[in-house]
Amino acid sequence: GSNIKTPLYDEQNDWPDDPKPYGVEKWFENDSAVLINDRYDVWKVLIANGKGINLTLNGRRKKWQYRFIDMDFSKQFISNKDTLLFKIFDENNKSNGLALLDLVSDTVPKLLLKGNVYINAVQRSYYNNVLLFTQEKYSNSPDLYTFSLLAPEEVRLSRINSQQKNYLWGSVELYSWRTFDNKKVEGLLYKPEHFDPTKKYPMIVHYYERNSQNFNLYIPPTPSPGRLNISFFVSRGYVVFVPDIWYIIGHPGKSAYNHVVSGTRSLIKKGFIDSSRIGLQGQSWGGYQTSYIITQTNLFAAAWAGAPVANMFSGYGGIRWESGISRQLLYEKNQSRIGATIWSKPNLYYENSPLFHLQKVTTPLTIMANDADGAVLWYEGLQLFTALRRLNKKVWLLNYNSEEHNLTARKNKKDLQVRQQQFFDWLLKDTKPPLWLEKGVPYNMKGQKGYYLNN
Secondary structure, eight states, rough: OOOSOOOOOOOOOOOSSOOOBBOOEEEBBBGOEEEEEOOOOOOEEEETTEEEESOOOHHHHHEEEEEEEOOOOOOBOOOOOOOEEEEEEEETTOOOOEEEEETOOSSSOOOEEEEESSEEEEEOOOSSSEEEEEEETTTTEEEEEETTTTEEEEEEETTTTGGGGHHHEEEEEEEEEEEOOOOEEEEEEEETOOOTTTTTTTEEOOOOOGGGGTTOOOOOOOOOOSSOOHHHHHTTOOOOEEEEEOOOTTTTTHOOOHHHHHHHHHHHHHHHHEEEEEEEEEETHHHHHHHHHTTTSSSSSEEESOOOOHHHHHHHHHHETTEETTTHHHHHHHOOOOSSSSTOOHHHHHHHHHGGGGGGSSEEEEEETTOOOOOSOHHHHHHHHHHHHHHTTEEEEOTTTOSSOOOHHHHHHHHHHHHHHHHHHHHHOOOOOOHHHHHOOOOGGTOOTEEEOOO
């Protein structure tokens, strides 16, 4: 039997299903062994006896995740004389690195470089020992770098985005706090340029599931397909908070509330957030969580939900038209995390459906629900909208005709970006609301350029 005592499957799985494996990488010659990942390390598993040799050794102790990078796709297998290249992700501070392991002479991988950056698209030159890769962080868009293995040094080849210095940008930091049930969790906190901790800032909380691993990703200020464009809002003077969310099976709504609201309240205590000017924004699963959270608290002054599920009973019975798959899978085994059918645990479907708790909502909400959405039926957004209207709540509905779950047409993305800015600026910065927020858009004015810009 194998001597590997660490799980080779997702240790942090919070879906009501079997955890996924960390993955098999590549076989050795003559099928003598294979590379298999655990959460941190890479094992060479001998086929003859199932014994595992930990090639990276220190990953778990350091909380460094090693992953094999295949440098030669023309070779179908690894030779026992090869040198292996690994990418490192440091769970502690989300930094990246590269390391080499000579299978003949090394007992532990040799660190080539490591830094507070995100490394991607690594390639190796064919004739000599030079690596080519992109490197980025939140404040720097991806540029090309080389690294010579013979004279270990890193050389920057490109500066593709020098115009960014003419614009207000911002910074990102890792932020940790304790949830209401006293678990230590992390998130990302984006602050505007020239941030002054003695001032009070409006804040938008944006989430999906877990994003802290994206600490060093560059976010270009592009029109949004549905989610919040963080760089755009940070450059306009907002703090943006992106909390990680960990789920308890059967209670995805409460789990979202636990992480989002505890993190928000923790930040309010820091003194630089205006507690009367905090917004929520989520798309898809994030849109569902937004809709749920505003039924549980009046902390937020504005909320935006893209493609949300309002009613888990009707959501359960739908079809994902893109794939043709029944949505029952999502609830019983997948992201929606109920872990049961509507007949065995109807109480959980009731608890987690925003629709049945909307009478408690005080937060103004904008919903995007598109009529060609192949993932979440747009009737879910309509249920949410009509119910809130019936209850005399402040609510707006955007439907981009023939558009998908995430917007594809650039003109629609630009339209959404403008409306999102106007909505949050109105409720979190006291700007004058445009006509569409005050009066809606008459059917014969839909798509008329500029209608929403009129004040």
